[in-house]
Amino acid sequence: MPDIAFVKPALPRSGALVLPLTEEAPLAGLAKQADEAAGGAIARGLEAAKFKGRKGQTATLWAPGAGLSKVVAIGLGKAADLAATGAEAGGGAIAGPLAQEREAVVAADGLAPALAASLALGVLLKSYRFDRYRTTEKEEDKPKLERVAVATSDATKAKAAFAPMQAVADGVFVTRDLVSEPPNVLTPAECAERCKALTKLGVEVEILGPKEMRKLGFGALLGVAQGSANEPRMVVMKWNGAAKGKKPGKPVAFIGKGVTFDTGGISIKPAGGMEDMKWDMAGAGTVIGLMAALAGRKAKADVVGLVGLVENMPSGTAQRPGDVVTTASGQTVEVINTDAEGRLVLADVIHYCIEKHDPRFMVDLATLTGAIIIALGHEHAGLFSNDDTLAQRIEAAGKAVGEAAWRMPLGEAYDKQIKSDIADMKNVGGRPGGSITAAQFIQRFVQGRPWAHLDIAGTAWSNKDLPTAPKGATAYGVRMLDRLVAEYYEG
Amino acid sequence: MIAVHFRRGAPGAEPPCVVPVAEGAAVPSGLAAAAAAARFTGRADAVLDLTGPPRRLLVGLGTAPTPLAHETAGAAAALAAGEATELSVAAEGVAPEDAASLAAGIALGAWHFDALRTRDVPKRLRRLTVRTGQPEAAEAAFARLAPGVAGCLLARELTVEPANRLTTRAFAERLEGLAEEGIDVEIHGRKWLEQHGFGALLAVGGGSDSPPRLVVLRWRGVLPVPPVALVGKGIVFDTGGVSIKPAAGMEAMRADMAGAAACAGAMLALARRGSPAPAVAVLAIAENATGARSYRPGDVIRTASRRTVEVIDTDAEGRLVLADALHHAITRFRPRAVIDLATLTGSVVTALGHHRAGLFGTEAALMAAAAAAGEAVGERLWPLPIGARHREDLASGIADLRQCAPASSGAFGGRLVPDACHAAAFLREFAGEVPWAHLDIAGVDTAEAPHALGPAGPTGFGARLLDRLVAMRFEQET
Numbered sequence: 001m002p003d004i005a006f007v008k009p010a011l012p013r014s015g016a017l018v019l020p021l022t023e024e025a026p027l028a029g030l031a032k033q034a035d036e037a038a039g040g041a042i043a044r045g046l047e048a049a050k051f052k053g054r055k056g057q058t059a060t061l062w063a064p065g066a067g068l069s070k071v072v073a074i075g076l077g078k079a080a081d082l083a084a085t086g087a088e089a090g091g092g093a094i095a096g097p098l099a100q101e102r103e104a105v106v107a108a109d110g111l112a113p114a115l116a117a118s119l120a121l122g123v124l125l126k127s128y129r130f131d132r133y134r135t136t137e138k139e140e141d142k143p144k145l146e147r148v149a150v151a152t153s154d155a156t157k158a159k160a161a162f163a164p165m166q167a168v169a170d171g172v173f174v175t176r177d178l179v180s181e182p183p184n185v186l187t188p189a190e191c192a193e194r195c196k197a198l199t200k201l202g203v204e205v206e207i208l209g210p211k212e213m214r215k216l217g218f219g220a221l222l223g224v225a226q227g228s229a230n231e232p233r234m235v236v237m238k239w240n241g242a243a244k245g246k247k248p249g250k251p252v253a254f255i256g257k258g259v260t261f262d263t264g265g266i267s268i269k270p271a272g273g274m275e276d277m278k279w280d281m282a283g284a285g286t287v288i289g290l291m292a293a294l295a296g297r298k299a300k301a302d303v304v305g306l307v308g309l310v311e312n313m314p315s316g317t318a319q320r321p322g323d324v325v326t327t328a329s330g331q332t333v334e335v336i337n338t339d340a341e342g343r344l345v346l347a348d349v350i351h352y353c354i355e356k357h358d359p360r361f362m363v364d365l366a367t368l369t370g371a372i373i374i375a376l377g378h379e380h381a382g383l384f385s386n387d388d389t390l391a392q393r394i395e396a397a398g399k400a401v402g403e404a405a406w407r408m409p410l411g412e413a414y415d416k417q418i419k420s421d422i423a424d425m426k427n428v429g430g431r432p433g434g435s436i437t438a439a440q441f442i443q444r445f446v447q448g449r450p451w452a453h454l455d456i457a458g459t460a461w462s463n464k465d466l467p468t469a470p471k472g473a474t475a476y477g478v479r480m481l482d483r484l485v486a487e488y489y490e491g
Numbered sequence: 492m493i494a495v496h497f498r499r500g501a502p503g504a505e506p507p508c509v510v511p512v513a514e515g516a517a518v519p520s521g522l523a524a525a526a527a528a529a530r531f532t533g534r535a536d537a538v539l540d541l542t543g544p545p546r547r548l549l550v551g552l553g554t555a556p557t558p559l560a561h562e563t564a565g566a567a568a569a570l571a572a573g574e575a576t577e578l579s580v581a582a583e584g585v586a587p588e589d590a591a592s593l594a595a596g597i598a599l600g601a602w603h604f605d606a607l608r609t610r611d612v613p614k615r616l617r618r619l620t621v622r623t624g625q626p627e628a629a630e631a632a633f634a635r636l637a638p639g640v641a642g643c644l645l646a647r648e649l650t651v652e653p654a655n656r657l658t659t660r661a662f663a664e665r666l667e668g669l670a671e672e673g674i675d676v677e678i679h680g681r682k683w684l685e686q687h688g689f690g691a692l693l694a695v696g697g698g699s700d701s702p703p704r705l706v707v708l709r710w711r712g713v714l715p716v717p718p719v720a721l722v723g724k725g726i727v728f729d730t731g732g733v734s735i736k737p738a739a740g741m742e743a744m745r746a747d748m749a750g751a752a753a754c755a756g757a758m759l760a761l762a763r764r765g766s767p768a769p770a771v772a773v774l775a776i777a778e779n780a781t782g783a784r785s786y787r788p789g790d791v792i793r794t795a796s797r798r799t800v801e802v803i804d805t806d807a808e809g810r811l812v813l814a815d816a817l818h819h820a821i822t823r824f825r826p827r828a829v830i831d832l833a834t835l836t837g838s839v840v841t842a843l844g845h846h847r848a849g850l851f852g853t854e855a856a857l858m859a860a861a862a863a864a865g866e867a868v869g870e871r872l873w874p875l876p877i878g879a880r881h882r883e884d885l886a887s888g889i890a891d892l893r894q895c896a897p898a899s900s901g902a903f904g905g906r907l908v909p910d911a912c913h914a915a916a917f918l919r920e921f922a923g924e925v926p927w928a929h930l931d932i933a934g935v936d937t938a939e940a941p942h943a944l945g946p947a948g949p950t951g952f953g954a955r956l957l958d959r960l961v962a963m964r965f966e967q968e969t
Contacts, residue, residue, distance in 0.1 A: 371841045377881055378880060379878035404878075417844070432840050432845050
């Protein structure tokens with residue numbers, strides 16, 4: 001990923017220049033200087049390319065003069081409508097055209113410093129690449145962008161606005177790396193091991209293995225794990241950033257489903273698309289990246305993140321449909337479908353979170369159901385909550401950073417669908433309302449506390465490029481929940 | 492519908508009597524011991540059948556006895572009454588409006604369909620006498636509710652009919668009967684549809700021996716404003732066409748006209764109420780059959796709006812017929828708002844199950860009013876999104892748009908496609924600038940077991956909701 005610098009507006013003598021332009025706006029500032037130095041070639045070139053500055057429009061001019069190798073114009077839409085997400089998308093659109101440059105200058109002197117920072121964030125987020133396992137890629141195909149100098153009218157302000165964004169971007173990359181890793185590499189133990197890196201940021205990291213979890217009575221999580229040769233883990237990450245001296249308050253808690261690979265178990269999945277199940281730990285990956293983001297920007301809040309890490313495999317020791325397991329809460333569950341394992345893992349981790357950390361509220365994230373994709377598609381995660389204020393805050397935080405959530409219903413009628421003939425509940429409620437009954441299941445473990453559940457099965461991974469994420473792991477949720485904490489739970 | 496009377500005086504020993512009890516309230520003295528023994532506390536929809544004689548049916552109203560709670564209590568009593576042919580209600584202690592709601596609930600709960608049974612026909616409730624201190628007030632309140640009940644029951648009557656009886660022609664003929672209620676009925680057949688370019692409705696209906704129909708029901712009202720338009724999907728049977736459905740459960744597809752039936756029911760309710768609001772219903776009626784003239788996946792059809800649509804899946808036929816009906820509704824009537832109802836997608840059942848219908852639309856206020864109307868009558872909705880991506884997924888390589896995303900195009904090996912959202916994004920293209928709401932009722936049109944307001948079978952979902960929506964939002968001039 002490139003380094004981002006904020007500099008005073010000055011025309012580069014060579015290399016690439018990026019012009020973020022609003023709709024129908026004449027060239028001004030640095031862009032105008034460049035155009036004048038190039039004898040008007042930039043204005044003429046943009047005219048010829050019918051570039052109007054419309055949202056998402058791009059134009060590339062090669063060697064327009066003044067020593068510049070390349071000018072990339074990027075449309076930001078109407079100036080009056082330009083918000084942070086629009087500037088990020090503009091930045092994201094630059095990443096591709098600049099990939100083969102080593103350095104570039106962005107003429108953001110026409111933008112407010114905060115928007116210049118957002119634009120830089122967009123470049124950074126979109127420049128992400130997971131290439132750890134490429135060994136034969138040709139040098140000329142590799143991205144080369146090392147430094148982006150953002151020219152802005154107030155470099156100090158822009159830099160200050162960008163500092164927390166850089167920390168959050170680093171958190172996003174932690175998540176994307178974890179989610180992208182193949183399942184033979186990222187086992188539960190390996191994922192837990194990688195959490196230890198967060199101690200460098202000041203996060204307390206505690207790892208629990210099967211022995212500890214057995215003592216805690218994690219019958220549901222261990223039931224899921226028992227079919228795999230890879231042992232399960234639970235990782236607890238604590239960030240105590242609230243102002244010292246005050247009486248320590250209750251932490252906010254984030255809980256992630258981390259199924260490092262989900263075959264479905266004995267209720268095995270169809271083969272087509274099963275490789276996607278490596279990212280069935282995206283909820284956990286998101287919580288880990290979120291903790292890195294919060295600690296990285298020294299959020300003034302007490303936050304605890306918990307992830308349940310297991311692998312769901314079919315084997316001679318695997319749990320069977322029909323098994324009854326006892327959760328840490330003492331409630332019993334009849335396992336009807338071993339592929340509805342995420343809720344079993346969450347049940348125990350959520351119970352532990354309440355008992356041990358007495359949180360102010362909990363948000364869990366899980367790639368929980370295919371049904372949420374059938375319900376909403378890929379633009380919204382499903383948001384379920386027993387607390388309207390919390391739900392509205394999550395929706396608002398998501399909207400602000402371009403990670404949309406859509407509220408879905410809960411209710412007694414749906415809860416009835418998971419009644420079991422033999423145990424307190426069963427782990428599936430049939431196809432109708434499949435995401436809702438999954439949420440109802442989780443709700444049975446929250447003891448009436450403020451809680452929200454994000455079903456991110458449709459948003460954790462993208463099969464095509466998004467404005468600020470290349471195809472692949474999106475890290476959906478990191479920025480939303482970071483914003484949630486920043487907006488409502490700091491200071 | 493059963494006959495309902497309102498009378499003064501205490502109920503006698505005959506007929507069996509329904510006794511409503513609010514949660515925690517005292518049970519009438521003669522019944523208190525039995526109620527206590529059976530642990531009956533007046534919990535919502537709890538029913539205690541005391542065989543007597545005299546037979547008494549205690550029904551719980553719960554702690555917040557809303558009008559809807561009285562309706563559901565009435566329906567629960569009717570379902571528990573078994574083969575009683577007459578009932579009374581002990582409503583002396585109940586407000587006249589609530590007495591009326593109890594009666595409406597009993598009428599809804601007592602609905603049945605025996606026309607096709609030839610032997611061992613069960614006895615059914617025919618007559619209800621509500622015992623109240625204010626019979627005139629209760630009767631007047633009931634007169635306001637009865638039209639909605641009648642509309643709901645008409646919707647059920649139509650939906651329950653098997654497809655060999657309720658052919659497209661028979662459906663249209665049944666709707667013609669609404670002329671007696673003061674509704675103008677226009678029926679357009681194949682020739683008219685061809686002349687007017689209803690390519691989508693014609694394509695869907697092409698495979699069947701039973702020709703497609705576009706039925707327009709018009710209630711003129713008295714307000715000098717444009718009408719509110721209701722648009723209904725009326726597929727009298729849906730085989731899926733060339734993209735044929737699996738055999739298991741296909742018999743349920745006789746109810747694939749429930750949207751049109753609900754619209755017809757709503758129109759009946761408006762007429763019976765003498766609603767001041769002008770309203771029009773445009774019902775797209777066809778049979779989606781497999782035949783030598785069936786339309787095919789890959790076909791491009793020209794809709795009534797002249798826009799072209801690439802067919803991907805002939806089983807996504809509902810949105811096609813609705814496209815033509817919506818276009819007709821908005822161009823011919825320039826309505827204040829248009830609301831369509833359709834048993835449109837399996838996807839909405841996966842999303843919301845059987846307890847809520849999916850609500851999509853372009854105007855927040857209209858959607859909020861629809862949701863509120865649904866809450867009031869026990870037909871609950873939940874909003875779902877139409878995102879930019881949903882529309883993008885309908886881009887066609889050959890036509891203006893394609894009707895759905897291919898089944899293989901979704902996540903996880905193609906299986907997971909947000910088809911309800913896609914369908915809504917498709918329909919939006921044909922709703923023009925008119926405020927529009929779309930109710931995907933595929934999960935709620937038929938109940939597998941007795942439900943809050945009736946027996947197993949068609950629910951009539953939508954008829955009372957639309958009637959209430961018109962009453963709440965469209966009976967003023969502005």
